[in-house]
Structure formats: C-alpha cells, structure tokens
Amino acid sequence: MIVRTLREIGVALVVVFLFTTLVLVVSGAPPLQAYMVLFQGSLGSWVKFTQVIKVWIPLTLCGCGLLFTFRIGLWNIGVEGQVMIGAVFTTWMLRAGGGRPEIAPLFIAASLAASVLGGALWAGIAGFLKTKGGVNEIFAGLGLNFVAQGVLLWLIFGPWKQPGVASMSGTETFPTELWLQAPALLRIPPLTLGIVTAALIATGLLLRHTRIGLELKAIGSNPSAAFLYGLRPSALMLLAMLFAGGFAGLAGNLQVTAVYHRLIPAISSNYGYLALLVVMLANYNIWLVAPVAFFFAGLNVGSIQLPMLLQLDSSLSGVIQGALVLATLGMHGWRRIRLNREQAKQRL
Amino acid sequence: MRVDLVDIRKHYGFVKANDGVNLSVAPGEIHGVLGENGAGKSTLMKILSGFTARTSGSIVVDGRPVDYRSTAEAFRFGIGMLYQDPLDFPQMTVVDNFVLGQSGEVSLRRDAVQACFQTLADSFNFQLNPEAPVDSLTVGERQQLELLRLLSSGIQVLILDEPTTGISSAQKELLYTALRRLAGEGKSVLLVSHKLEDVETLCDRVSVLRLGRVTGSMVRPFDTEEILKMMFGARPHTPMRSAQPAGSEMLVMQQVSSSGGRCGLVDCSVVIRAGEVVGLAGLEGSGQEVFLRLACGLKRPQKGAIRFFGRTVLNNKYNYFKLIGAYFLPTARLEEGLIPGLTITEHLALQDERRPFRVDYAEAAEAAARRIANFRIKGLPQTSVEELSGGNQQRLLLSFLPPKPHLLLLENPTRGLDLESVNWVWGHLQSFSRNGTSIVFSSPELDEILMVAHRVLVFFNGRIIMDIPASAASVQEIGRAIAGKQQTTS
Numbered sequence: 001m002i003v004r005t006l007r008e009i010g011v012a013l014v015v016v017f018l019f020t021t022l023v024l025v026v027s028g029a030p031p032l033q034a035y036m037v038l039f040q041g042s043l044g045s046w047v048k049f050t051q052v053i054k055v056w057i058p059l060t061l062c063g064c065g066l067l068f069t070f071r072i073g074l075w076n077i078g079v080e081g082q083v084m085i086g087a088v089f090t091t092w093m094l095r096a097g098g099g100r101p102e103i104a105p106l107f108i109a110a111s112l113a114a115s116v117l118g119g120a121l122w123a124g125i126a127g128f129l130k131t132k133g134g135v136n137e138i139f140a141g142l143g144l145n146f147v148a149q150g151v152l153l154w155l156i157f158g159p160w161k162q163p164g165v166a167s168m169s170g171t172e173t174f175p176t177e178l179w180l181q182a183p184a185l186l187r188i189p190p191l192t193l194g195i196v197t198a199a200l201i202a203t204g205l206l207l208r209h210t211r212i213g214l215e216l217k218a219i220g221s222n223p224s225a226a227f228l229y230g231l232r233p234s235a236l237m238l239l240a241m242l243f244a245g246g247f248a249g250l251a252g253n254l255q256v257t258a259v260y261h262r263l264i265p266a267i268s269s270n271y272g273y274l275a276l277l278v279v280m281l282a283n284y285n286i287w288l289v290a291p292v293a294f295f296f297a298g299l300n301v302g303s304i305q306l307p308m309l310l311q312l313d314s315s316l317s318g319v320i321q322g323a324l325v326l327a328t329l330g331m332h333g334w335r336r337i338r339l340n341r342e343q344a345k346q347r348l
Numbered sequence: 349m350r351v352d353l354v355d356i357r358k359h360y361g362f363v364k365a366n367d368g369v370n371l372s373v374a375p376g377e378i379h380g381v382l383g384e385n386g387a388g389k390s391t392l393m394k395i396l397s398g399f400t401a402r403t404s405g406s407i408v409v410d411g412r413p414v415d416y417r418s419t420a421e422a423f424r425f426g427i428g429m430l431y432q433d434p435l436d437f438p439q440m441t442v443v444d445n446f447v448l449g450q451s452g453e454v455s456l457r458r459d460a461v462q463a464c465f466q467t468l469a470d471s472f473n474f475q476l477n478p479e480a481p482v483d484s485l486t487v488g489e490r491q492q493l494e495l496l497r498l499l500s501s502g503i504q505v506l507i508l509d510e511p512t513t514g515i516s517s518a519q520k521e522l523l524y525t526a527l528r529r530l531a532g533e534g535k536s537v538l539l540v541s542h543k544l545e546d547v548e549t550l551c552d553r554v555s556v557l558r559l560g561r562v563t564g565s566m567v568r569p570f571d572t573e574e575i576l577k578m579m580f581g582a583r584p585h586t587p588m589r590s591a592q593p594a595g596s597e598m599l600v601m602q603q604v605s606s607s608g609g610r611c612g613l614v615d616c617s618v619v620i621r622a623g624e625v626v627g628l629a630g631l632e633g634s635g636q637e638v639f640l641r642l643a644c645g646l647k648r649p650q651k652g653a654i655r656f657f658g659r660t661v662l663n664n665k666y667n668y669f670k671l672i673g674a675y676f677l678p679t680a681r682l683e684e685g686l687i688p689g690l691t692i693t694e695h696l697a698l699q700d701e702r703r704p705f706r707v708d709y710a711e712a713a714e715a716a717a718r719r720i721a722n723f724r725i726k727g728l729p730q731t732s733v734e735e736l737s738g739g740n741q742q743r744l745l746l747s748f749l750p751p752k753p754h755l756l757l758l759e760n761p762t763r764g765l766d767l768e769s770v771n772w773v774w775g776h777l778q779s780f781s782r783n784g785t786s787i788v789f790s791s792p793e794l795d796e797i798l799m800v801a802h803r804v805l806v807f808f809n810g811r812i813i814m815d816i817p818a819s820a821a822s823v824q825e826i827g828r829a830i831a832g833k834q835q836t837t838s
Contacts, residue, residue, distance in 0.1 A: 209707055211706075213707075214694060214697055214707055217689070217690065218687050218694075221688060222687040222688060224683060225685060229698050230667045
C-alpha cells in the first residue's frame, strides 16, 4: 500500500517536473537555474532549513487534523478559518497576560488550550450545521473562512490596533517573555517540535489503534450501515470536526507564539488550504503527511527568492503544488478505474 | 438467428470462469442456462453480449464466425442483453429512456417516438406511463422498459440474466408471454436463472453449467432430478418447516402506521410468538420493508404501539432493540449490512463492545478466523467484505448474530444465493428457531415462505390482508391475496 503510494508520488513528480519545466521554458526562464534557486532557497543553508521547518509545522498540524475529517468522508475546507480563530484566541489570551512577565509561561500554556478550543469551536459550528442543519461542510467551512478573516481584520484594525495607528502589519508585537523561545543555534522553539511530534503520534495511535479511528473509517465507508452497528454518524462527524479544528487552532497558536509574535492579517498564510493538498497527495496516509508537508514547505520557502534572482513570480511553487495534486488525483482516479474494472471482471 | 458458442474460455489469472464451453441456440428457441452461483453462466452471457472479452474460443452467428469487442458491436449483430439491474437513467422519464436507446437521428420527433413506444408497449400488454420518471417504477416495470428498448432496436438474440428476481408474479406472467411471442417470431432467447421452476415452465431446452463447463443439456420434458444432478452432482436436501411451537407473545404491534417505502404501513396489528417463523409475502415494496424496520427500531411509528415482551417500547432506537435481543439483517448486504472497504477483522472489532477505547486487532483477527471456520466463509480475516461473494457475505452477516437472539428480522435473506447457500442459511436459521428465537422474514419467493414458515402474512399496499398458518395455506389462495384480491383476515 505505502509502496504503491510512494511509486505513484514518484510518477507524479516526474510528470510535474516535466510540466513545470515546460512552463518555465515557455515563460523564458532558465529551468535549471530556477530549480537551483528553489533548492538553495529551501535547503541551501541551516537558516533556510529552519524557515522550511517553520512552515512545515503548521502544515503538518493541519494535516493531522484533516486526517480525521477525511477519514469520515468530510471535506473540512474550513480548516483555514480554524487556523485564524486559533490565532485570535491565542492573541486574546496573551494580551491578557501582557505586563506580567513573572507568570508569562502560564499564559502561554493557557493560550495553547484557548487556541485548541477556538479552532474546535469554529470547526464545531461547521460540524453542527452539517449534522443538524444538513448544510454541506464545504459551504459552511468556506463561509466561516470569510467570517474568520473578517473577525481577524476587525480586531487588527479595531479593538487590538497598535497604539495610535491601525496597520496591515498587525497588532503590536508581544513582549519577548510571551514568545516561545528558540535557542539561537536551533532557531526553532523546541516546544513546537515536541507539539508536532506528539500530534503525529497521537493521530497515528487514534486512527490505527482505537475505536474512534475504526468507527470514523466505518462511517466514512458506509454511513447507512454504520447505524446497524450501533454507531452514531452525527456524533462522530462532530468529533472529527472538533479534532480537525483543534489541530488547526494549535497551528494558529504557533504562528503567533513561535513565528510572528503578533497577530497579522495573513496569520494563516493559506497553510490550511495547502494542508488539504498535502493530505490528498499523501493519499490520507499518516506516514506520508510529514514528508509531503516538508516538500511543500520547501517549495514555499524556496520560491521566495525567485522574483529577486530570476524575475520570476514566486507563484511557481503554487504551480508545482497544484500540478502535483492534480497529477496525483489523476493517478488515484486511474487506479480506481483499473480496480473497478478488475473487480467487475472478478464478479462475473 | 442461430448462435453457436464454440470452446469458449475465460481465464482470470488461475481462475477458469469458462473452461471450454460449447453451446448452441437455434432460432425460435428459448434456451435456459442453469447453474449455481459461480458456475460461469453470467461470464458466458457477458461474453456473448460483448460486455466481457473472451480468452479464447469463437462465436458463430448463422454459420459465420464473428468478432466484437463491445456491447455496441454485439448489438449490430443483433445480440442484446437484459441485465439483472436495469441500466437506465432513473431521473428521466420512461419515454426519454426509450428514446436514448434509439440509434441515429439527431432530431427527435417526440410524438412519433411516443406513439411507437405506446404501440409496442400495448402489444405486450405492458402498462407503462410514458411520462413517469423511471425511479418511480418497480424493478419489473423497468425491466419491461428495457425489453421494449432492446426490441425496438431490432435485436434477434435476447439474453436475460435472472429476469424473475424481484418482480411480481403478474409481471412474470407478462414476461413469459412476451418471451414466448418473441420465440414464435423466430428470435432466440437465452435465459439465465438459478430458479428451476422458471426454466422448466418456459424453456424448450436447458444447458447446465458447473465449474465453467457444460455438464449436460436436455430438451423438454425435463427431468428435475436429472437437472439437479447436473447442477450439484447430487440432489440437495430441501429445508423443511420445523415443528410448530407454542411460545409466548414476543412482539406485538397494535394499529401501527408509518410512512416510508412505496406505500408505507397502515394500521398494522400483529402478534409474533417465541420460536415462530413468520414469512412476509407480497409484492416487493408492499410494506414488508417498513414492517421490518419498525420492528427493529430503525424507524419510528407515526401511530400505534409496539410492545416487546409485554413492555411498550418507547425509546425505539436500534441500539435499544439490540440490547433486548432483536436483530435486523437488511437485504442490501453491501449497502446497509456490511461496510465495503473494511475487512472481516475490522467488522468484528467494530462489534466488540467490551473495548470502549483501544482496539485489539490481533484478538479481532482471531475472532474473525473462528467465524470464518465455523460459518465456512470463503475468505480470510484480512479480506475486504466487498470481495466476498453474495453467499459468503450473508454467512458473514449471520455470523455476527449472538448465539441466542430473541427476534430476528430478515429482509429477503436468500436474495441472489444459490440453492446450496439457501439450504445452508435456512439450516442455520432453523437452529435458532429451535432455541426459541422468533424469525420474521420477507421473501419474494412464495415457495421459500411455504417451505420454512409457520405462518404467512400477506402484504398488499401497506396493509396486512392475510394472516394464516402456512400448513393451512394454498398457493392459489396466497397468490390471490398478493395480487390484492381482498379476503377476510383470519
């Protein structure tokens, strides 16, 4: 299974490599040089590498949460808004702790809990609309994303604006005692790495070795039979949404406490949407989520220098990511057709 | 048109679905193809219809070898197949579906097509409303539509795969008449079935397949014993009704009404006693499915009371019924009963209620292996349920039942099973009923009901219009009730 997925990703990579090269040639850029810039911009130095890791962390966290919703057959497109609300709840908690350096760690801990709650709340609204109101979770999620963005901007330009001036650059930077501290050499707060590792392990255990994981899979595979087995699809859908929202909220928290140290309008940086692609490309496999997220993070960071060095738009990374996912989805579709054909033959 | 199939082989890896089949159909002949599940009859028919490519062998039409790669090409040679599940567009109207089958013309002359449809339908006595959406039709009516569509495009060889499954006896009669007429017009008809009775009443000749080979062929008059021997090697024993129990009241329904299905359920009052086997007869969708779902709590009644062991059931949720020992097995095994994509092991883990949090997959795999052995399921613990055959899926569902349930509610429990599996299933179910379990089951086959049930309830239009002991029932009497000829309820 995992070998097949890896092989498919390999084929997709080759196809996308050829396609991207074509795009580069057509736009008149030297392909080799562009790839070099991408590589050096992401893995060329320790500093660059740590920047990639900083992107990898929220991608992986969102990916973990999305595994729960995908498992039960939900498209939690609202993950983007859940990241934003997680960041809002974090900021709210940290603002309360401002000016009291002696108990700052307490507020950081509280902000972690608040972000999980906030993200879960936001996802819970979509889940509630889905299970009680019959609203498709994609539409509910998309709508809530806009609402979250609105809330975020209103806070930054309204109640939480910097003294004297409201600015796109976000709220006032928090005092350093409210930051997750990173050793100078490592450049990444060790706590964030711990949180991601814990998230990956917890997700893997929950999905593979507990009733929750099995029941999510059962309902995702056949909601109408699940009832016969005494399962409650609505409750489990809500639970999956809460998990997804919780992880996304956590990602929002780390964006504030470990990366920007303030609330900015682009706090979620589209990492939620990107995580949807990561999980799809990983074929909903927990083992592949971390490496695929790393690859995507590398592309994101690596493409930052493209405009400066090659006068190429940095959206090249988006082209590659989008093409990759399309290629993978195409391969999944192809495999399903082939499988169906074989099964149809066998059933005769 | 004369069709000869010569040395047809179809191999799937090591599996030989067809292993050198020779079969000939003469013009004007109704040719029955018999065989148990997996004998290779469907494969053979799908090869003839162009749906499946053969590994080797040749198809000879009127003395001329032909080669085609798709159903469309087979169509051009005049060969068409009526599939078990009609291939139509449910949201569109009858006449639109009819038009879609017609070849050629870009512009549609609706009036002309409708008139043509009406003439054809009338000539067969098919009562189809041309403007009705197809998803409002019964299986039998959809089959009639499909048949008309095939005929209007001028086919000469008609293949039917289990055409009498799920249709009413009136529709069956119409179908028989239509097929006899087609044969009279010189068309060849191939009828695949596992129902001996169908084949014996209709066919001029039968061929029996077993394990991918033709084991024999016979012309009218048929010797049932001989045919069974060709199908199974030896005559399978038929399950018999167990002795009539005199148990206490178990499930009581009083004036229960509910919506759902084609006609809902109206004013249903019934008493089911312990150890009783009750057969629900009637046209498909006459209220039996609503009755079963109400009895197990999958549906709530709009009116009336349901009592289980003398206690009024208020909290009708399926879990509650399961707790007190009522179990339901739906007919749509892969749609409602099992979870495609999950393995046998995972199904057992899902039902292990002793473990609220962690799942012990090793233990579940052992449990799966035990059930597989006890219920003679052809599969492995790690086999996904959708890979099992229908018979094995049913065995698996039965293996999920606890050792001593109080009430079993079974919706068409032998649907699509071959005779051997049917016997096995009933043998197993009767061992439950000997221990005091009540069994309520629906079935479109009156024979099956009369063979195993103590009591027959006949449903018509959402009402129970007949309730008699099976020993006192005559087929004619029940048949009349099924067709809606009202009688006094005893």
